[in-house]
Amino acid sequence: MDEGVRIFVGTAYSTAQRPLVSAVWTTTTGCFRGPRNSGEIVTVNKTTTIGIVGGGIGGLAAALAFQRAGFRVAVYEQAPELAEVGAGLSLSPTAAHALNHLGLHETLEHKAYHPEDQCVRHWADARPLTWINRGRKLLEQYGERYYLIHRADLHDALAAAVRTNDADAIRLNKICVSLTQDAAGVDLQFADGTAARCEAIIGADGSRSVIRQKIFGLLPVEYTGYIAWRGLVPMERIPPEILEPPSGVFIGPGHLVNRYPVRGGKLLNFVAFAERKAWTEEGWSIRSTVDELLQEFQGWTPMVRRIMELVPEDQLFKWGLFDREPLTQWTSGRVTLLGDAAHPILPFLGHGAVLAIEDAVVLARAFEAAGSVEEAYSRYEAARRERASFVVLASRKAGKMFHDVDTDSYNERTGGKAADEGIGLFSYNPVLQAV
Numbered sequence: 171m172d173e174g175v176r177i178f179v180g181t182a183y184s185t186a187q188r189p190l191v192s193a194v195w196t197t198t199t200g201c202f203r204g205p206r207n208s209g210e211i212v213t214v215n216k217t218t219t220i221g222i223v224g225g226g227i228g229g230l231a232a233a234l235a236f237q238r239a240g241f242r243v244a245v246y247e248q249a250p251e252l253a254e255v256g257a258g259l260s261l262s263p264t265a266a267h268a269l270n271h272l273g274l275h276e277t278l279e280h281k282a283y284h285p286e287d288q289c290v291r292h293w294a295d296a297r298p299l300t301w302i303n304r305g306r307k308l309l310e311q312y313g314e315r316y317y318l319i320h321r322a323d324l325h326d327a328l329a330a331a332v333r334t335n336d337a338d339a340i341r342l343n344k345i346c347v348s349l350t351q352d353a354a355g356v357d358l359q360f361a362d363g364t365a366a367r368c369e370a371i372i373g374a375d376g377s378r379s380v381i382r383q384k385i386f387g388l389l390p391v392e393y394t395g396y397i398a399w400r401g402l403v404p405m406e407r408i409p410p411e412i413l414e415p416p417s418g419v420f421i422g423p424g425h426l427v428n429r430y431p432v433r434g435g436k437l438l439n440f441v442a443f444a445e446r447k448a449w450t451e452e453g454w455s456i457r458s459t460v461d462e463l464l465q466e467f468q469g470w471t472p473m474v475r476r477i478m479e480l481v482p483e484d485q486l487f488k489w490g491l492f493d494r495e496p497l498t499q500w501t502s503g504r505v506t507l508l509g510d511a512a513h514p515i516l517p518f519l520g521h522g523a524v525l526a527i528e529d530a531v532v533l534a535r536a537f538e539a540a541g542s543v544e545e546a547y548s549r550y551e552a553a554r555r556e557r558a559s560f561v562v563l564a565s566r567k568a569g570k571m572f573h574d575v576d577t578d579s580y581n582e583r584t585g586g587k588a589a590d591e592g593i594g595l596f597s598y599n600p601v602l603q604a605v
C-alpha cells in the first residue's frame with residue numbers, strides 16, 4: 171500500500187479489558203483516534219477506497235472497524251432507510267471484545283440484558299436440565315460476559331457511530347446488481363443506474379449475497395427441515411413466576427424454544443423451532459398466528475405456552491431455515507465476503523452476528539497489517555475461515571442435539587456444558603487474534 175498517515179493508537183483499559191477513553195475523529199488527518207488494545211504506532215493508507223455492500227450488523231461493524239483503523243469507507247445499502255427486524259440477538263464474549271474495540275461498550279452496558287444464569291429446561295414439566303453461568307464465570311475466564319440485545323439497538327448504535335465519524339459513509343437505496351473488476355479496482359452497478367469504483371469491495375450483503383453470486387456463482391441451497399417463529403411480548407403482560415430465570419431455553423423432541431428480555435427488560439424475545447417436511451419461501455418475515463404456534467407446541471409447559479398466548483400477532487413471524495455448505499474461499503481478486511455472505515449459518519448457537527462482528531474487526535486489522543489489498547484479504551481469510559467453518563458445522567450439530575427425541579439424556583450428551591462455550595467457542599479474541 172502507499173505511504174499513509176501515522177496515527178497514535180494508545181488505549182486505557184479497565185481491569186475487565188474495557189476501554190476507558192472515548193473515540194475522536196481527527197479532522198486534521200482524517201483519521202480516527204480511539205480506544206484500542208495496544209499502544210503501538212501504525213501506518214495506514216487512508217487513500218485506499220473501500221466499499222462495503224450491505225449495511226446490516228456485519229457491514230456496519232466493518233465500516234466502523236475500518237474508520238477506526240484510519241480508512242474512509244462507503245457502505246452501499248439496498249434499503250431506503252436503515253432498519254433491523256424486531257428480534258433479539260445473543261452476543262458471546264468474543265463479540266463483546268470486538269464491540270469494546272469498536273467503542274461500543276456503552277451500548278452493551280446500557281442497552282443489552284446481562285443474564286447471570288441461564289436454565290435449560292424440559293419441554294413438558296419445565297424441570298431444569300442444566301444451569302449455565304453467562305456472567306461472573308465468563309468474565310473471570312474470558313474477560314467478558316454474554317449479552318442479549320435487541321437487533322435494532324445494536325444496529326442503531328453501529329450506524330450512529332459510523333455516521334458520527336463520517337456523515338456520508340452510509341449510502342441508502344443502493345441495490346447492488348452487478349460488479350466487474352480489473353487489476354486496479356472494482357466497479358459496482360446499482361439498480362438505480364448509478365455506479366461506484368473502489369479499490370476493495372467487501373460483500374456484507376447477507377446469506378443470499380449478490381456479491382457472492384457474482385464472484386463464485388449460485389451456491390446450492392437446501393431446506394433443512396427446520397422452521398422457526400420469532401415474537402416479542404410486552405414484559406408487563408407476563409406473570410413473573412414463569413420467567414425464572416428470565417433467560418431460558420426449553421428443549422423437546424423436534425422442538426426448541428429460547429427466550430430472553432431485550433429493550434432494557436421491556437420486551438421478552440422468543441424464538442421457537444420445529445420441524446416440517448417442506449418449505450419453499452426463504453425470508454424472515456412471514457406472518458403467523460398464535461393458534462398455529464400453540465398447535466405446534468401442544469402439551470408444552472405453561473412457561474412456554476403462556477408466553478406464546480401473550481404475543482401480539484403483529485409481532486409474530488415464521489420462516490423456514492435454509493442451509494449452504496461452507497465456502498472454501500471468500501476472496502476473488504479485490505472482492506471478499508464477510509458475515510452471512512461468507513458463511514451463512516443456522517441459528518442454533520446464536521452465532522451468526524457474532525461471527526460477522528468478529529470478521530469485521532479482523533478484516534480491518536488485516537488491512538492495517540498488510541501492504542496490499544490482496545495481502546489483507548489473505549491475512550483475513552487465514553485468521554477467520556477455519557473458525558467460521560467450525561462454528562457453521564457446530565451450529566448444524568447443535569440443532570440436532572437440542573431436538574433429540576431423548577430430552578432426558580441432554581445432560582449426559584452435553585456433559586452438562588453449554589452448547590457454545592463447551593466446545594471452545596469463547597476461546598477466541600478477534601482483537602488479539604494474529605492476522
Ligand SMILES: Cc1cc2nc3c(=O)[nH]c(=O)nc-3n(C[C@H](O)[C@H](O)[C@H](O)COP(=O)(O)OP(=O)(O)OC[C@H]3O[C@@H](n4cnc5c(N)ncnc54)[C@H](O)[C@@H]3O)c2cc1C
Nearest residue numbers: 224226227228248260346375376509510520521522523524
Ligand atoms: C432466528 C435467528 C436468530 C438469530 N439469533 C442470533 C443470535 O442470537 N446471535 C447471533 O450472533 N446471530 C443470530 N442470528 C444470525 C444473525 O442474525 C445473522 O448471522 C446476522 O444478521 C448476519 O449479519 P450480516 O450483516 O452478515 O447480514 P444481514 O444482517 O443479512 O445484512 C445484510 C444487509 O445487506 C443488505 N443487502 C442485501 N443485498 C443487497 C444488495 N444487493 N445491495 C445492497 N445491500 C444489500 C440487506 O438489506 C442487509 O441490510 C440469528 C438468525 C436467525 C435467523
